[in-house]
Amino acid sequence: MTAVQCHAISSVGPGRQGAAPGLLRGGPPRSFDEFERRLPCFAGQTWAGQRAATLARRAGACDQLITAALVHDFARYFDGREEACVARRSADLLVAVFPEPVLEPMRCLERHMARTAEPGVAPAPHAVAQGRRLRAYIDSASACSDDLLLPWQTLLGIARRTSFDG
Known part of the structure; x- marks a missing residue:
């Protein structure tokens, strides 16, 4: 696996408007490698997804749910x-x-x-249950100690396995 290439985001972060130059220009990522290249680095910050994915992994969640926790935001x-x-x-x-x-x-x-679903579209019960589990990991992530976080490379390895490229 290649090293994570992080891009500086000068004015974009949680709660800020605008798009980081070049990161979404040209459309959304089309492969895992492109996704990985676009991952942001936050000086002194931990991505909320890293926290949620760490909790999901430590709770024994499946790889798909760990990946959803990692990339949900x-x-x-x-x-x-x-x-x-x-x-x-x-x-x-x-x-x-x-x-x-x-x-x-x-x-x-x-x-x-939002307590609303798209009219006429009912998600599968398994997806709803996974959504509830994902919500629990996200809600608990703010209390996750930085000392307990799994390394990016570990979480990205799981995400790569669940990707179309894996």
């Missing part, structure tokens, strides 16, 4: 959207990188938060 760091829609936006951005077992819990997470 991918879009936030590029367009500053609020949490209520960031999971769906992340799923939309990563549709060419990850299969539905990774993306559907992220979509159910949003439905669970």
